[in-house]
Amino acid sequence: MEELPSHIMIDILSRLPVKTIIHCKCVCNRWRNLVSNSRFSDIHLSRSPAGLMIHHTYSKNMRSGIDRPGVLRWVEIKNELDHQRLHHDPVMSLDLGLAPVLRESTLLQVGSVNGLICLWQSGSDISDNCDDTYICNPITREYIILPRQIHYRNAHRTIVYGFGVGLRTNEYKVIRSSQLIQPNPHETPRLEAEVYTLGTGQWRSLGPVPYWLNGWHGPFLNGNVHWIVLDKDSIEKLCTFDIENETFQLFPSRPSDAKDESPMHFVSLAVMRGCLCQSDTYYDDEIVIWVMKEYGIKESWCKEVVIKKSVSPDLDWVMWEPLYLMEGLKDGSFLMVYYEDFLLKYCPERKTVEKVELFDRYFNGIAYRPSFVKLVRFESERVLVF
Numbered sequence: 374m375e376e377l378p379s380h381i382m383i384d385i386l387s388r389l390p391v392k393t394i395i396h397c398k399c400v401c402n403r404w405r406n407l408v409s410n411s412r413f414s415d416i417h418l419s420r421s422p423a424g425l426m427i428h429h430t431y432s433k434n435m436r437s438g439i440d441r442p443g444v445l446r447w448v449e450i451k452n453e454l455d456h457q458r459l460h461h462d463p464v465m466s467l468d469l470g471l472a473p474v475l476r477e478s479t480l481l482q483v484g485s486v487n488g489l490i491c492l493w494q495s496g497s498d499i500s501d502n503c504d505d506t507y508i509c510n511p512i513t514r515e516y517i518i519l520p521r522q523i524h525y526r527n528a529h530r531t532i533v534y535g536f537g538v539g540l541r542t543n544e545y546k547v548i549r550s551s552q553l554i555q556p557n558p559h560e561t562p563r564l565e566a567e568v569y570t571l572g573t574g575q576w577r578s579l580g581p582v583p584y585w586l587n588g589w590h591g592p593f594l595n596g597n598v599h600w601i602v603l604d605k606d607s608i609e610k611l612c613t614f615d616i617e618n619e620t621f622q623l624f625p626s627r628p629s630d631a632k633d634e635s636p637m638h639f640v641s642l643a644v645m646r647g648c649l650c651q652s653d654t655y656y657d658d659e660i661v662i663w664v665m666k667e668y669g670i671k672e673s674w675c676k677e678v679v680i681k682k683s684v685s686p687d688l689d690w691v692m693w694e695p696l697y698l699m700e701g702l703k704d705g706s707f708l709m710v711y712y713e714d715f716l717l718k719y720c721p722e723r724k725t726v727e728k729v730e731l732f733d734r735y736f737n738g739i740a741y742r743p744s745f746v747k748l749v750r751f752e753s754e755r756v757l758v759f
Contacts, residue, residue: 375403383407387417391512391743392465414745418487424449425459425699425708426490426511426741428482429732442469442478445490445511447743448731450702457702461731467511471759474518475507482737483590484536484547488512488744491536491547493589506547508571508748514759515748519569522549522576533586535598537616545571545751548598548614550582568619572751583621584612592644595668599624599649601640611642625671627651627663643698644740645707650677650698652709657692658682662707680719680726688726691717700740710738
């Protein structure tokens with residue numbers, strides 16, 4: 374094999390399972406260099422299989438009361454002859470506490486693009502000691518710390534994140550909206566946005582955000598980050614941020630429903646099987662999954678699944694808290710997280726919701742495709758290793 378041209382070797386290596394590729398790096402210097410090549414990472418990424426990244430937080434240590442950063446657990450979606458199954462190899466887990474700067478931190482996954490994950494150091498109050506942003510690749514075990522953002526003191530605020538890549542420029546960007554509520558009720562609330570392009574070393578202010586956004590992160594699709602809009606008088610209930618042009622704009626939302634006015638109505642967005650999806654949980658009643666069949670076309674929103682309370686009598690509690698969609702499988706079933714407690718699977722053939730017994734409680738998850746994208750490609754960033 375040593376006599377094979379490099380482009381053929383790259384093609385062969387890129388077709389191997391991720392864990393095998395990691396082992397191949399230890400075979401010889403040539404293989405290590407090939408796997409570290411940007412051409413290899415691009416080819417492998419084009420073939421990278423769908424999966425999940427579970428962030429196991431374990432909540433707080435009940436005795437010490439100390440926050441822990443948690444563990445990232447990659448879950449593969451394995452293709453069998455007649456079905457797909459979930460597989461987690463504990464060896465591929467990444468303990469975020471191995472990084473000294475992350476110890477005693479509370480972290481949230483706020484986005485994933487091309488194998489890179491954006492993490493936010495959240496907290497009950499935003500201060501100089503608890504408001505950092507990180508980019509990591511769990512496969513290469515690298516991470517970078519972004520510079521501190523613009524700070525607004527003496528004001529309560531909610532933070533909304535987005536993470537995406539330009540389709541033409543291939544620039545990776547983090548978008549962050551600080552939605553400020555002033556202590557003086559007579560003052561108008563301020564919404565400010567910042568953007569960080571990996572490799573530049575600095576945040577840039579984008580000025581005011583035109584809409585109130587819901588949730589702490591939004592899914593990325595077709596060059597845009599998507600969020601739910603909270604403004605009651607908005608003609609559309611979705612908003613996008615164009616990564617290339619760095620602009621906010623309203624986006625076609627699904628048809629309205631009379632039940633949307635319910636105070637116990639939980640909504641979340643996700644990307645499944647290449648389509649934008651919305652999950653609506655109506656407390657103690659039903660769950661509705663909407664799918665936008667043609668991107669950007671309002672009329673293409675389709676009510677894909679309606680899960681009634683009686684679908685799984687022993688799981689009637691799934692209507693009590695928000696459900697977060699993660700990934701769809703080839704047989705039409707899909708995976709979702711109930712609050713931070715359980716991984717669930719909806720099976721369309723049986724029309725049932727089932728628990729997936731993979732992990733203990735206290736976790737969240739996002740769709741994830743593993744990659745060997747190296748953070749050193751972003752000049753001016755200081756790359757650290759777990």
